[in-house]
Amino acid sequence: MQTIFKLFEAYNGNSIVRLSRYPNSIEIKQSELSALNSIIKKYLDSIYTQYGYSYGNNKNIYIFGDIIDTEYISKMVNNRLIFSKLIERNNITTKDEFVNYVKNNLFNLYNIRGKDFSTNMMLLGGTIKKGKRGEEYSLEYFTDFLYKTKGRVINIQKPTNVREDIEGIDGKFMWNDKLITLQVKPFISYNVTNGYIEIISEGSLSFSTIYLVLYKENRNKANEFIILSNGINCDQIESSNGVYKTEIKNIVNIKDIIEIDINKYNL
Numbered sequence: 001m002q003t004i005f006k007l008f009e010a011y012n013g014n015s016i017v018r019l020s021r022y023p024n025s026i027e028i029k030q031s032e033l034s035a036l037n038s039i040i041k042k043y044l045d046s047i048y049t050q051y052g053y054s055y056g057n058n059k060n061i062y063i064f065g066d067i068i069d070t071e072y073i074s075k076m077v078n079n080r081l082i083f084s085k086l087i088e089r090n091n092i093t094t095k096d097e098f099v100n101y102v103k104n105n106l107f108n109l110y111n112i113r114g115k116d117f118s119t120n121m122m123l124l125g126g127t128i129k130k131g132k133r134g135e136e137y138s139l140e141y142f143t144d145f146l147y148k149t150k151g152r153v154i155n156i157q158k159p160t161n162v163r164e165d166i167e168g169i170d171g172k173f174m175w176n177d178k179l180i181t182l183q184v185k186p187f188i189s190y191n192v193t194n195g196y197i198e199i200i201s202e203g204s205l206s207f208s209t210i211y212l213v214l215y216k217e218n219r220n221k222a223n224e225f226i227i228l229s230n231g232i233n234c235d236q237i238e239s240s241n242g243v244y245k246t247e248i249k250n251i252v253n254i255k256d257i258i259e260i261d262i263n264k265y266n267l
Contacts, residue, residue, distance in 0.1 A: 015029070015030040016030070019098065020083065020087040026093075026095050026098050028095050033078070036103075037077050039102075039103060040077050040102070040106070040110065041055060043110055044073055044076060044077065044110055047111055052070075054070075056074055056159070056161070058071040058074070063112055066112070068112070074165075075127070076109075076110055076120065081124075081127055082124075083102075085119075086109070086116070130217075135170055138184040138213040138214075139182070141223075142156070142171075142227065143156060145227065145253055154175070155173060156171040156172065158170070159172070168209060170182055171184070180211070182212075183209040183211070183212050184212075184214075184215065185214050185215075186201060186215055187200065187214040188201065190254075195247060197245070197246060197248055199214060199226065199245075210229070211252070213225060226251070227251070227252040228252060229250050229252050
């Protein structure tokens with residue numbers, strides 16, 4: 001079993017990223033995926049900059065009479081859902097097939113006139129709307145949690161540059177002159193047993209942040225949240241087939257389930 005710190009470390013070009021799910025699971029080096037994402041970003045810039053688009057700067061632009069929210073375009077870079085779906089649609093089975101397909105189909109995938117563009121926009125529409133709600137709920141919960149446990153009000157800011165966005169930073173704030181970073185991801189379920197917590201999450205993890213806030217939206221009851229410390233102890237969080245496992249001492253909080261003194265952690 002490989003630790004998340006080893007698997008997703010942002011600066012380790014040899015770390016492995018798994019795209020899609022069995023039986024179409026494809027593994028690619030982080031350095032190779034970064035190079036591919038650079039090609040995608042360069043293509044998006046070449047097409048949409050003339051209409052007022054800039055990566056990470058969200059606004060409405062007008063293209064051929066259509067109104068496009070540039071957030072959707074920015075989210076096309078390093079979007080695992082788009083990658084997963086194109087792998088499944090085209091029965092791609094190897095890394096080289098995947099890389100070559102993306103390089104040879106930039107127009108179809110990312111141009112407003114491409115045959116797969118509207119499909120990708122619909123995929124992103126659902127992801128962005130749900131992700132926005134989840135981020136808002138989670139960051140609000142984290143803010144309230146710190147106020148209740150530490151008696152201080154924080155102002156969480158969103159990423160302010162492309163690097164932070166790519167590294168998976170969903171929020172940041174200053175605490176005693178130290179920059180604290182947060183990543184927010186959805187989770188499906190968790191289980192606490194024998195001193196460990198196992199969490200199933202569909203979100204792709206960058207794990208360069210100090211805290212990870214996981215959320216689960218529930219229709220008929222309160223939303224659920226889990227806060228994990230990713231700072232000193234991030235190399236103790238293990239990953240295997242979408243299940244994330246760590247000792248319960250790395251849990252900062254699970255709403256209504258476990259309360260652990262935050263003074264033991266980074267704040």
